[in-house]
Structure formats: C-alpha cells, structure tokens
Amino acid sequence: MFDIASIFVLGGYLFSKFIQPLTYEQGILLSNRTIAQNVQELVVKLPRSSRIELLAGDYIFLAFPDYPGLKEMHPFSIANVPSKNREIELAIRGDGDFTKALTQVTAESRVNIDGGYGRYQKFLDDQPQNSNIVILAGGIGVTPLLSTIEANEKRNIQIFYTAHHQADLLYLDRFKNWQQRPNFQAYIQVGRFQDTQVLNELPKDWQHNTVFLIGGPSSMMHHWVKCLKRNGAGNGQIYFEEFSW
Template sequence: MIHNHRFRVNSLWLFILFMLPLPLLFAIYQELPSLYQGEKIGINAGLIAYTWMLAIIYLATKPKWLDKKVGLPDMYLVHGMLSIFALLLAWLHKYLSPSAGWIKTSGDFSLYVFTGLIVYSLFFLGGWFTSRVKPAAWIKNSLEKIFKHEFSVWLHRLNIVATLVVYIHVWLIDYLRTLPLFFFLLTLYTILTFASYAWYLLITNRSLMPGVIKEISFVSPTILEIVIKAPRTSLKKIHAGDFIFLSFPQIQALKEPHPFSVANDPRQSGSIQLLIETVGDFTNQLAFVTPNTPVTFSKGYGVLHEMIQKTTPSQEIILLGGGIGVVPFFSILSEFKEKTMYFFYSIKKEKEFLETEQLETWSQEQNRTLFLQKGRFTKAQLQEHVPLHEEAIYLIAGPMAMNLAYEAFLIDHGIAKEQIYYESFSW
C-alpha cells in the first residue's frame, strides 16, 4: 500500500544516487594512474554527474514497469531533482578538473546546455518552482505565449545531444580512454541508455491507441469536458484514478502527448471522460477541437488504483481534493462502490462544482460521505469532520500549496506519512 510505495521510491533514490555510479567509481579507483590521483575528486564528480544524466534519460522514457512500482509523478520528481544534483556536480567537475582544447570545448558545451535547460525547465516544464515563487509564476505565464508546449518539449530533448557530447568529452581524454574496465563500463552504460531511448521513440507511436472525440464542450468558463470514444480493448488498459497521455495527430500544435487525469471508469462507461482546465498554451488550444477529431492516447499511468485495490474491506479511504485536482477522485468514486470513502471537495469562491449530478448520487450512497465547500477547509473543519486514525489512508489531490497544507495538518494530528499520498506533476 502507501508504506510499500514510499519504500519503493526511497529504493529508487538509493539505487540511482549510490548503486548506479558505484561500478564506474570502483573502476577508477582500480585503474587511475597515480599521476592523476590529485584529480580524483573532480573526476569522480564528473562520473557521478554523467551516470545521473543517463538515469535521467532512462526515466524520460516513462518505463511502464517503474510507473507501476513508484508512479510517474514520483519518477518526474526524481528526474527533476536528479537534474539539479547532476548539474551541481558537473560544475564542481569543471573547476576541480580543468582542461583545454576540444576536451574543454566539448565539456563546456554540454555544461552550458544542461544549465540553460534546467533553468528553462524550472519555469516551463515543472511546477515545483513556479508554484512556490509568485514572480516566477508571473514570468512563466507571460512567456508561455512565446514558448509553446511543443517548443519546450523539443528543446528539452537537447539533453540527449549534450549527454552524447559528454561521452565524446571523456573519449577525448587519453588517460581515461585507455582504462579498459572503466571505459568498457562507461560505454556499456551509454549504449544501454541510448538503446532504451531509441526503443522508446520507436514504440511510442505504435503503442498509442486510436480514438475519436465524441463530445467536447465547456462545463464552466474554464473547464472543458472531452469524451473520447475508443475500442473496449483499449479502454481495458485504463483504470480509475489513472491518467493518460493524449495527443491529436492531425493538429500540429497538439501532436505532443500531454497528461490528463481520467474522470470516469472507462471500462464501465465505454468511453474516456476528461475534465481539463484551460490554463496553458496546450489546453487553451483544445477549445478549438471539434467532435469526430481523431486522437491517440496511451495506456493508463498511476498508482492510485492499486493503492485502493489493496485496502482491506474495513479500511476507510479519505479523499481530500481541491479545484481541478479532484478529477481522478471522480473516477475512483465511480469504480470502488464497495469501499467506504469520505470525499472533501473544495473550490475557489468564484468557481462552480463539477459533476453536480454525480455528487448528488454519491451523497445518497450508504458508504459515501461528502463535504463540499467554496473556499479551502479550515483546520477546525478538518479536525471536526476528517476521520483521524491509523487504519485509514489519505489521498490528496489539488494545488501544491493545498497538498502541503493538508499533509501538514494530518501529520500534526498523528497520521503517519505512510498513510498519506498525493500525486504531483511538479516536474
């Protein structure tokens, strides 16, 4: 359950941070000539940074087996944080192991590309920074009109080029290239990583499933509802609580797959329902899509379904949602009818509740308890109405500030971190 999930995430961090670079570090320890022992710290910093960059490329392929273990949002978090750690070590390597000529040129090229891309990604490809720093959010919103989502995705792929140049950078260093075990391992790591990325590019389009827009309309001034018709064999690959990557192959600005949470149980309803807030350049373009437009979509990603499936019949499930973040909870409430659930749903005062008819239906079911409110629930309200005990699990979905506030409230009232989970696309 959630305890196992946290263990898996921590294990992933442990493996990437320490176990993955270890063979290369061992090879350097065994083979580095005594003449260059003084540069060992700088060399090791560069090797660890390179190993982490290879791990970042592999995580970018969204491996399905790893999603089922830790979930794609946590993989994105590892991807983003690891990029910053690798960049810091790369700069340390530059100053501790100075070079000249093509060795310096290749190293500097990759370093500057990595630096530029990470700064750019903090604004345009992740929400961790912009959700916490208001001026950064303002800058992002202003520049999004120029730097479209498609451009950001393609620019991010310069990481592949820069990483390949790093390999060339190492190959140009004579005393490293002649170390047999070290260079064999370095080459093996590189080949395996780039082979996995090539395979990902090869099968991505083939693995996407076809569908067609059945209905599309605004259910509020900023919320767009999209219903996708697709073969039932495809719908069986999506569970309640999942999100899918959706693309429009015939629309140039919407060709790059974009993640959206599923609002229903596709296997039960025979279609995919999405509720999307039109706030970015990609989502704003969706307003111009018409019925019968062909789409492609991925299999379902996410761990919410498995977490709920593994709860015992007596366990209570507490859903704390806000704004558009509640969408995956709608699908969970639809599928797991036998589970006892408390659903706390808050929206901004100027907004309207979604799925009002469904909410009315759920409120009349014996094992459903709903609390709806305009404005965030206060600590006093949460303390009065939220069941607080060690047998329950607590799932949170909403703006990052709300997620953190609710998590802090639960921990302050004796709920263990192992009982709390929220998905965040912060990276």
C-alpha cells in the same frame, strides 16, 4: 564528428519522433464541451482492440495528430471508471497553450493515447478493505478522485472538496447522486477548509482505520499532508500525485 553522447541524443530523438508514436493507441473524440469557465470535458472512445488497462484515478497521455500545436503528448486524469464501451471522460483546465487550444478540437477527431498511469486505486487496493477513505480535493485536482469514488461504492468515503468560486465546482450532479449512498459524505464549499473543519469530521480513531487521498494544487496537498501527520497520521495512510511537467 559525433561522440558517444551525441549518438545517444540522436537515437533518443529518432525514437521519440518516429518509433514511439507507433506504440500509441488511437481513439476517437466523441464530444468536447465546456463544463465550467476554462474547463473542457472531453469524451474519448477507445478501439475495441485497445490493450490499454485503466483503473480509477489513472491518467493518460494524449495528443491530437491532426491539429497543429496539439501533436505532442500531454498527461490528463480520467474522471470516470472506464466502462465496457471503452469511453474515457477527461476534465481539463485551460492553463497552457495546449489545453487552451483544446476548445478548437471537434468530435470525430483522431486521438493518440498512451496509458494508463497512476496509483490512486492501486494504493487503495493495497490497504485493508475495511479502511475508511477520506478525500481532500481542490479545484481541478478532484478529477481523478471522481472515478475513485465511483469505483469504490462499497467503501466508507468522505470527501472535502473546495474551489475558489462556486462556478469552479465540477460535477455537482454526481455528488448529489453519491449522497444517496449510506456510506458516503460530501463536504463542499467555496474557499479552503480550516484544519479543524476537517479534523472534527473525521471517523473515530482515524489514525488507525483511515486512508487519505489528496488531489489539488501543490501547496494545498502539502498543507494537508503536514496537517494530517501533525495530528497522528502515518506515511502509509496518505497518498497523492503531483504532476511535475
């Protein structure tokens, strides 16, 4: 005999299994290529009728309904500012069964999409528009921040980007192009930055005129939050997103 709790559990299961998928939009995979060891770049085309609204730094949930093991939705950050032709770029590291299996997905495959989510760009939009932007990025955590740099070309931006190995540094061609901007500086290295390396390069009076975006491993993000606060940053100056699934 079902009790009330069982009815709610069954209702939730039926909704997630049969109703919620009907709300997903369906795109097409345009390309799937390896851009670094264990990192795939996927380019997805949204339909013209798409109602998805994406901002720089957002993430989406996606799944491939025609591939066993890839039918459940998983979250991934977008690496570009979605253009008028409705193309989304994703850089995905193969950490689990789902992401490792992405290498088998071929162009023209159907993609279920839900999104966008995230607050990187919304955080920036809520700040004074003359604030400096400093980005601290590690490894694959740079992905959403790439689109943030692209979308805010009129803002003063510094990025400190690190990875464990040279081959793990992504999209260095983009950084080379952005370096042509008079208001952009990139500090890129293999191995973590020392606190003083970053603090010595920050804008003058940064405690009052600068906001910080952080992306990377959890331990790295929390380290920089503590470091910045210890040196005078306020809570409202720092933003990061941490996936917990």
